[in-house]
Structure formats: C-alpha cells, structure tokens
Amino acid sequence: MSDAPTVALLGTGTMGAGMARNIAAAGLPLRVWNRTPDKAAPLADVATVADAAADAVAGAGIVVTMLFDADSVAETMAAVRDSLTDGVVWVQSTTVGVDGADRLGRLAAELGLVYVDAPVLGTRKPAEDGALLVLASGPDDARDAVAGVFDAIGSRTVWLGPAGAGSRLKLAANAWVFTVVEGVAESLALARDLGIDPRLFLDVVRGGALDAPYVQLKGTAMLDDELPAAFALATALKDVDLILAAAEGAGVDLALMPGIRAHFARAVDDGHGDLDMAATYRSH
Numbered sequence: 001m002s003d004a005p006t007v008a009l010l011g012t013g014t015m016g017a018g019m020a021r022n023i024a025a026a027g028l029p030l031r032v033w034n035r036t037p038d039k040a041a042p043l044a045d046v047a048t049v050a051d052a053a054a055d056a057v058a059g060a061g062i063v064v065t066m067l068f069d070a071d072s073v074a075e076t077m078a079a080v081r082d083s084l085t086d087g088v089v090w091v092q093s094t095t096v097g098v099d100g101a102d103r104l105g106r107l108a109a110e111l112g113l114v115y116v117d118a119p120v121l122g123t124r125k126p127a128e129d130g131a132l133l134v135l136a137s138g139p140d141d142a143r144d145a146v147a148g149v150f151d152a153i154g155s156r157t158v159w160l161g162p163a164g165a166g167s168r169l170k171l172a173a174n175a176w177v178f179t180v181v182e183g184v185a186e187s188l189a190l191a192r193d194l195g196i197d198p199r200l201f202l203d204v205v206r207g208g209a210l211d212a213p214y215v216q217l218k219g220t221a222m223l224d225d226e227l228p229a230a231f232a233l234a235t236a237l238k239d240v241d242l243i244l245a246a247a248e249g250a251g252v253d254l255a256l257m258p259g260i261r262a263h264f265a266r267a268v269d270d271g272h273g274d275l276d277m278a279a280t281y282r283s284h
Helices: 016-025 037-045 053-057 070-079 097-111 124-129 140-153 165-193 199-205 213-224 233-250 257-272 277-283
Strands: 007-010 030-033 062-065 089-092 114-117 132-136 154-159
Touching: 007 016, 007 053, 016 030, 016 037, 016 124, 016 140, 030 037, 030 053, 053 070, 062 070, 062 140, 070 097, 089 097, 089 140, 097 114, 097 165, 097 233, 114 140, 114 165, 132 140, 132 165, 140 154, 165 199, 165 213, 165 233, 165 257, 165 277, 199 213, 213 277, 233 257, 233 277, 257 277
Parallel strands: 007 030, 007 062, 062 089, 089 114, 132 154
Antiparallel strands: none
C-alpha cells in the first residue's frame, strides 16, 4: 500500500492506542502523537511517534483526532494549522456533543479541511480488536478516502448524512450505555442492602429477556471490583454533560440522565474518575 495516504492519529489513550495498532496492521503509513508522550511511546513498533502534533500531521492525507473533548481537539488542530495541507480529510472521532461537532466543523472549514464527524461505539477491547462501530457523517466524496481507516478500526461503518449526525447519534447511544451501567449498579446495591447476595441478581436475569452481555460484564466487574478503565468514569461524566446539554438544546426532558450524572459525579468526587465507569458502584 505504498500509495496509501499517511494517517496522523492525534490521541493514543484508552481508545486511540488500539485504533493506531489496527490502522498500522492494515498497512497504512501511520504517525501518532499524544499530549502525554509516554502514552504514544509504546506504539513506536508500528508507527512513527511524533514529538509534536505539527510533525505528525505534516504531509498527512488523513488526520484522526481521538482526544478528550472539543476544547482539546480545537486547541490541537488550531495549533497545527500551518502544518496542514488544504483538502486533507479530518476524521474527528472524539465524543464532543452537538455544539462541539458543529464548532469543529466550522474550524475545519476555516482550516480548509474535509470534515468527517465519526465518533465510535465501543470501549478499549473493541478498539484493540478493530471491532468498533463507526458512526460516520460528512460529504459523500470523502467516503472512499476514509474507507481504509474505518475498515481497520471497526467491524461496521454506518454513514448517517451530513457532518454532525454521527455525534448526535453517539449521544443517544451513550445515553443508553450509561442507563444500563447505572441501572445494574443500582440493582446490585439494592439487593446488597436488602440483605441479598447481589450476584443473585445477575443469576436470575442471565439468559433472559432482561439480560445483555453488558449487564453481565459490568455487573461482574462491579462485584469483583475489577475496574481498569475500558471507559473511564471521568470521561463518562463528561459525556453525560454533553447529553444533557444536547437534550436542553433540543427541548427534550430526560428523566434519568440527571440522576445518573449525580451518581457518576459522586463517584468521581470519591476519587474513582480514572477507573472504569462501573466504579459508580463503589459509591452506592
């Protein structure tokens, strides 16, 4: 694939590191950068590790951002503007919400980039396995250019229309993820405090209509207190705030999200923000 465009991936944290390895495994020339250099260094066996974001994007045909929030993405992309080439495709995969996606779309136009809003569904393991679901939105004529990247990082790509649609659907999907996680935590806590072994809750729903792989996965993690961050609680809290802001802007009355936010925030305040979002159970 010597004629394949060079990909610059900015952000090699929980999600970005796995994405990087799969992009490299697909034979795409890859440069990586992270604000914390130690997180990018282990990728030196598959990619060129850049000391500066500007070095990573210089001459790249595709730039992928997988950072923390809209502010960090905007700051990074604005800082590398002099190293970008007009017409470069910018795949923006950070979860940034409705306003963030629209703001970054305006920045892309200012920088002369082709903007593809493409958040992903999945956590650390799907990212490592190349099994993410890509929620892509942007111009039709960008699809071929990004197909190799999306095929490398995901098991499926869904194209949703104009840029920004991907970020909107990502919020709806994350609202369900957080509802399941907090719902499991509350059921386990209720069983426990009623004097029942909380594992019995997982047993009685297992295999039935009320079960899901995520129920067992997160419920077992909660009870075993095995909480390495597949989806960090602090990041989940940030995303809940994006959901609530989007709902307010759309005039939607969400009954569950404010309570979920309160419980996630309590667990973050208790010092669990760097753990998996299942750590909400610790604070029940």
